[in-house]
Amino acid sequence: MNTPNRTDFRFSERLRVRWSEVDAQKVVFNAHYLSYFDTAIAGYWRALALPYEATLAALDGDLFVRKASLEYRSSARYDDLLDVGIRCRRIGNSSISFDAVAWRGATTVVAGELVYVFTDAAGQVPRPVPAALRTALERYEAGAPAVEVKVGRWAELGRDAQAIRS
Incomplete structure (x- = not known):
């Protein structure tokens, strides 16, 4: 990888x-890295402005982990600050693959792949990944803003704005 x-x-x-994530070797117990990646995936959904549960309910679907792989490069220790990066690498017919990396400063601690179906x-x-979800992920990864704010008259924007107001 x-x-x-x-x-x-x-x-x-x-x-x-x-402290509770550190084992007898005084390093983060390996299974906690999956928890870190899961926490960061939740943040990724917030960055997309797609509340996870509401979005999947609107799409009449759900996402299940199909594969999770980790490659350990270094050890994190108690009180370390980790930056956990998430990116959508590939969208297949029914699967979505994410890369995940945890860094401590400039050091890569662990890299992984998460595949959801x-x-x-x-x-x-x-089921096939819905076009709306596919588009949102592709646009975000291409650098497009997750949300767009428009100012205008209710007669022009009211239909779309009503959902936000309610």
Whole structure:
């Protein structure tokens, strides 16, 4: 697995290593890195301005982890500040692949890949990634703003603005 550069990531979330995450070797216990990545994925959804639960309900779907792989490069220790980068690398027919990296300063601590499968909400059967979600992810990763603010008359913008007001 190649280590992506920080500049390859539009989104990162800063986390501090807590005492409860350190093992007898005085380093972060390996399983906690998946928790760090999960926390950063939640932040990624906020950066997209797509509340996770409401967005998936509106799409009548859900996302399930299909694959999670980690490659350890260094160790994080109690009270370290980690920057956890997340980026959408690929959108397949029903899957979405993310790269995740945790850095301590300039040092890569762990790099990983997370693959999610989009499914119908009830039966957990894979479905194609909805076009609206695909577009939102692609636009965000291309640098487009997650939200756009327009000022205008209610007669022009009211239909779209009503959802925000309610």
